[in-house]
Amino acid sequence: MKIGHIDLGERPIFLAPMEDVTDPAFRLMCKKFGANMVYTEFVSADALIRSVSKTEQKLNISDEERPVAIQIYGKDTETMVEAARIVEEARPDILDINFGCPVKRVAGKGAGAGMLQNIPKMLEITHAVVDAVKIPVTVKTRLGWDANNKIIVDLAEQLQDCGIAALTIHGRTRAQMYTGEADWTLIGEVKKNPRMHIPIIGNGDVTTPQRAKECFELYGVDAIMIGRASFGRPWIFKEVRHYLETGEELPPLSAEWKLSVLRQEVVDSVNLLDERRGILHVRRHLAASPLFKGIPNFRDTRIAMLRAETKEELFQIFDTISPLLS
Ligand SMILES: Cc1cc2nc3c(=O)[nH]c(=O)nc-3n(C[C@H](O)[C@H](O)[C@H](O)COP(=O)(O)O)c2cc1C
Numbered sequence: 396m397k398i399g400h401i402d403l404g405e406r407p408i409f410l411a412p413m414e415d416v417t418d419p420a421f422r423l424m425c426k427k428f429g430a431n432m433v434y435t436e437f438v439s440a441d442a443l444i445r446s447v448s449k450t451e452q453k454l455n456i457s458d459e460e461r462p463v464a465i466q467i468y469g470k471d472t473e474t475m476v477e478a479a480r481i482v483e484e485a486r487p488d489i490l491d492i493n494f495g496c497p498v499k500r501v502a503g504k505g506a507g508a509g510m511l512q513n514i515p516k517m518l519e520i521t522h523a524v525v526d527a528v529k530i531p532v533t534v535k536t537r538l539g540w541d542a543n544n545k546i547i548v549d550l551a552e553q554l555q556d557c558g559i560a561a562l563t564i565h566g567r568t569r570a571q572m573y574t575g576e577a578d579w580t581l582i583g584e585v586k587k588n589p590r591m592h593i594p595i596i597g598n599g600d601v602t603t604p605q606r607a608k609e610c611f612e613l614y615g616v617d618a619i620m621i622g623r624a625s626f627g628r629p630w631i632f633k634e635v636r637h638y639l640e641t642g643e644e645l646p647p648l649s650a651e652w653k654l655s656v657l658r659q660e661v662v663d664s665v666n667l668l669d670e671r672r673g674i675l676h677v678r679r680h681l682a683a684s685p686l687f688k689g690i691p692n693f694r695d696t697r698i699a700m701l702r703a704e705t706k707e708e709l710f711q712i713f714d715t716i717s718p719l720l721s
Pocket of ligand 1: 411412415416435495496600620621622623624
């Protein structure tokens with residue numbers, strides 16, 4: 396499968412863009428385990444053009460994680476164009492536009508999924524951003540604003556006409572936020588539409604290798620994007636890749652091995668940022684890891700993990716956990 400000239404291989408699996416989650420260390424880890432493409436968290440176009448340094452840091456990407464997409468969001472055409480040019484200078488492989496974020500502080504202001512209520516503006520921005528940069532531009536959005544406005548089949552054609560190189564569809568409406576189940580049937584309809592020729596990336600509730608395979612087979616999508624199921628579990632890409640290639644489950648990965656992966660994530664996170672910020676980022680992943688599910692009386696340990704401020708503190712906690720893992 397290709398987006399523009401970028402070859403992403405057979406039945407590729409992507410790491411979804413996630414705010415405060417898809418930081419450099421985590422992206423690299425997912426890449427190492429087989430994610431065919433990774434995305435930065437969304438970056439505010441407004442903040443970028445105002446040179447907010449915390450926002451500019453979100454553009455930091457490394458060659459090891461390529462192909463990598465940087466995602467931007469905003470509601471104003473000129474701002475988005477200017478931000479797109481700034482992003483292009485950071486040399487990502489792809490520039491992705493977020494028209495899917497449902498949270499009030501974004502969608503309520505007309506950006507992200509808010510744009511699903513102003514399609515002319517969405518198309519104007521997409522057109523203008525495609526024209527402004529040389530790298531492929533892609534869009535990530537949802538089925539529509541709410542259950543009565545599932546417009547994605549028509550919208551996909553309109554976005555394609557703006558010149559985008561691929562489209563990611565999260566199978567929920569804005570009104571659903573993250574509730575209910577992702578509905579892949581409309582994603583499949585977009586894919587089946589004979590007028591569509593750009594790659595379609597399906598997203599929503601893929602949590603197992605079996606479901607990933609089923610989504611490729613039932614809905615014909617060109618790629619699958621995994622979000623929440625990767626929290627504290629970057630090895631999901633290894634499990635999915637193996638299953639897609641062999642039709643068999645990967646032999647179980649040992650708990651010790653998984654803990655060593657999380658240790659490495661801590662090290663990478665601290666090395667790529669600094670100790671304070673690295674720990675801040677990584678401890679949320681750790682607390683959410685399915686590796687620790689089922690350990691009796693784990694609550695206090697989880698709280699300690701969330702409060703740890705140094706690498707050493709975290710590693711000491713890991714040392715206490717290690718004998719508890721079976
Ligand atoms: C904590 C969190 C942060 C997210 N941040 C972004 C974001 O920055 N950009 C984006 O396009 N989607 C974002 N999403 C949505 C995910 O990319 C994805 O579309 C959604 O979680 C559904 O996929 P999943 O069921 O595999 O998690 C976020 C989701 C979560 C849970």
